[in-house]
Amino acid sequence: MLLSVFLAVALAAFGSWWLLGSLLPTLRRRLLDQPNSRSSHSQPTPRGGGVAFVLVAGAAGVIGCLGSAFSGQPDLAGSPFATAGLLLLAVPLAVVGFLDDRHNLPASLRYSVQLATALLLLLASQRPLTWLALLLLALTVTGVINFTNFMDGLDGLVAGCMAVAIATLAIALKSPLPVWALVGSLLGFLFWNWSPAKVFMGDVGSTFLGAVFAGLVLQASSWPVAFGYLLVATPLLADACFCVPRRLLAGQRVFQAHRLHLFQRLHQAGWPHARVALTYIVATAVLAVAMLAGGWPWVFGLAVVELLVGVWLDQRVAVPFAVASKS
Numbered sequence: 001m002l003l004s005v006f007l008a009v010a011l012a013a014f015g016s017w018w019l020l021g022s023l024l025p026t027l028r029r030r031l032l033d034q035p036n037s038r039s040s041h042s043q044p045t046p047r048g049g050g051v052a053f054v055l056v057a058g059a060a061g062v063i064g065c066l067g068s069a070f071s072g073q074p075d076l077a078g079s080p081f082a083t084a085g086l087l088l089l090a091v092p093l094a095v096v097g098f099l100d101d102r103h104n105l106p107a108s109l110r111y112s113v114q115l116a117t118a119l120l121l122l123l124a125s126q127r128p129l130t131w132l133a134l135l136l137l138a139l140t141v142t143g144v145i146n147f148t149n150f151m152d153g154l155d156g157l158v159a160g161c162m163a164v165a166i167a168t169l170a171i172a173l174k175s176p177l178p179v180w181a182l183v184g185s186l187l188g189f190l191f192w193n194w195s196p197a198k199v200f201m202g203d204v205g206s207t208f209l210g211a212v213f214a215g216l217v218l219q220a221s222s223w224p225v226a227f228g229y230l231l232v233a234t235p236l237l238a239d240a241c242f243c244v245p246r247r248l249l250a251g252q253r254v255f256q257a258h259r260l261h262l263f264q265r266l267h268q269a270g271w272p273h274a275r276v277a278l279t280y281i282v283a284t285a286v287l288a289v290a291m292l293a294g295g296w297p298w299v300f301g302l303a304v305v306e307l308l309v310g311v312w313l314d315q316r317v318a319v320p321f322a323v324a325s326k327s
Helices: 002-030 050-071 082-089 091-103 107-124 131-150 157-173 177-193 202-217 223-231 234-249 262-268 273-294 296-316 321-326
Strands: none
Touching: 002 050, 002 177, 050 082, 050 091, 050 177, 050 202, 082 091, 082 107, 082 177, 082 202, 091 107, 091 202, 107 131, 107 202, 131 202, 131 234, 157 177, 157 202, 157 223, 157 234, 157 273, 177 202, 202 223, 223 273, 223 296, 234 262, 234 273, 234 296, 262 273, 262 296, 262 321, 273 296
16 A cells, blocks of 8 residues: 555656646746735746646546446445545636636636535535535635635745645545545645745645645544644644734735735745745644644644744744735
8 A cells, every 4th residue: 555655646746747847838928927016926937837736636536536436445435436536526626726827717706616616525525414514614615725725825835735734634534546646746746836936836726725625624534533634734724814804804805915924924024935835834744743643632732832833923023914014
């Protein structure tokens, strides 16, 4: 099994690296992101690079579903393709993300697709839910999708943290090889996305990752365990979760581009991209080890500690929220 996982990760990493390298000239011509006052980068950089790991993971999902169906061996939740199929359920959202990267689609259309994806992921979890619970959980899943998207603003940050978080859930859930292929494809993407980034993942990648992560969380054996899985991504999700209400209280438009997340204000305080990204990745890895070693009580306790560290960084190190709001 370990050899199969290693091969899946290695082949997917190579495939993602090679595919993105081939796509870069086209992305530079059609999806070049020009830096502005709200950007964390200073050089024109193409976006939409997430299409590479979406294609690799999607292909792995198709192969996994076909293999499970022909073999008749059930995956999680008693279905022959429950976990591998999560990758495919998130593909339409990635398509809409790619179109949004290119054409700036209406927010109502983007959210409608996010909500539809969330409902499909909940149905795939095969949990008995009341209509009210279904609605609340669907809104929570769309929150995870959007928060992941909001955090895609620094070289290597989202790809690195999600590679760790998804690998952790793959171990905990004993996920099939297609999920490991996604982890590998993220590593291949990171070769191009690490500071100084040659390409950004764009909405096509960030929304896809948020949906897959949420779908894996929903495959947990119980709600406390699902909560623990979700907390593995605390460094990413908590940053966005605290930033949104602060902006609302300040009378700002939540969906307008800004530089007010903690990771952005740490960068403004002089931390280079790599240092910020590594801080978040290491913090995610600590929670990952806690989840695998001690379960949700351990990860809950360490998540509280990391939140307190985040508050200290916010108050003592980062550019103050009020100051950054004026820039």
